[in-house]
Amino acid sequence: MNTKTVIRLMSLLSIWMWTGEGFFFQPQLTTNPYLASVTTNTVILQRPYCVFDQSCPGCDVWLVAGLCSATGTFDALASSTTNCLGLSPYPTAFQPSSRNFFLTKVGPLSSFPCNQSTTDHYFIVGAEGSCHVANCNGVLPAGSNVCFKYLLIDANGTLVNSSNWSSNVTLVQLLSCNSINDGLSGRSGAMCVITTLLCVALALLLLLALLTCLKCCCKKDGKQISVMNSIRIPRYDTHNLKERAHPYDNPSYQSDVKNYSSSDTLPKAGTRKL
Numbered sequence: 001m002n003t004k005t006v007i008r009l010m011s012l013l014s015i016w017m018w019t020g021e022g023f024f025f026q027p028q029l030t031t032n033p034y035l036a037s038v039t040t041n042t043v044i045l046q047r048p049y050c051v052f053d054q055s056c057p058g059c060d061v062w063l064v065a066g067l068c069s070a071t072g073t074f075d076a077l078a079s080s081t082t083n084c085l086g087l088s089p090y091p092t093a094f095q096p097s098s099r100n101f102f103l104t105k106v107g108p109l110s111s112f113p114c115n116q117s118t119t120d121h122y123f124i125v126g127a128e129g130s131c132h133v134a135n136c137n138g139v140l141p142a143g144s145n146v147c148f149k150y151l152l153i154d155a156n157g158t159l160v161n162s163s164n165w166s167s168n169v170t171l172v173q174l175l176s177c178n179s180i181n182d183g184l185s186g187r188s189g190a191m192c193v194i195t196t197l198l199c200v201a202l203a204l205l206l207l208l209a210l211l212t213c214l215k216c217c218c219k220k221d222g223k224q225i226s227v228m229n230s231i232r233i234p235r236y237d238t239h240n241l242k243e244r245a246h247p248y249d250n251p252s253y254q255s256d257v258k259n260y261s262s263s264d265t266l267p268k269a270g271t272r273k274l
Helices: 003-018 068-078 189-216 251-259
Strands: 043-046 060-067 101-108 122-125 145-153 159-162
Touching: 043 145, 060 068, 060 122, 068 101, 068 145
Parallel strands: none
Antiparallel strands: 043 122, 060 101, 060 145, 145 159
């Protein structure tokens, strides 16, 4: 067999794999770097473009999602029934002694042609949260190993074609608060450096504030400079007491008040000796 024949056969096989025989397609996680493809109870998959033959009027693409341990159970049940949509309703899919999988609709077959870009479109498994409809898109059991499979189902609920099962996907497991090490050994070197720098900066800031206060209250030429002496405070007299001589002056400081009775402000810095 020459090289041209091998290349031709490989090309035909590739076309056959992507244009109607879903058994060679395997669901993949999205490659979008801005999306979290796997969380505690959701998974983001690439949509099944150009996977199934478009010559199936009225057919829809469905997704079966469940624990990887339940893949054999679904395959056995799907091959022995004429309507696989009611095999495992979502609300009870993951309860004890249940079948541990559920089916949810992805969209009509006509929405997944071969000429559509697959990089910008995705399907979120678990987008409807804890829903209560038989075939809703509910969340997955947190921290479990899950697998997925695309299905081509006709208007009667009969399975027409299907893809391969995806690889095992392990959901994120939440950690208990008691298992988190909050001691010094559990901190990274970068965190220790940042904490040290912030402490030093705070200490310098407090020292600068203290020096500023001391400077304002320091002595110059043997005399203490008061901060209050540099502040001008307007004098206030009530209009109904103008005839009286400073009714609110403290008698104990009467001699001081007389020196400034004609001024509209209190003493300024430098007007009197300390």
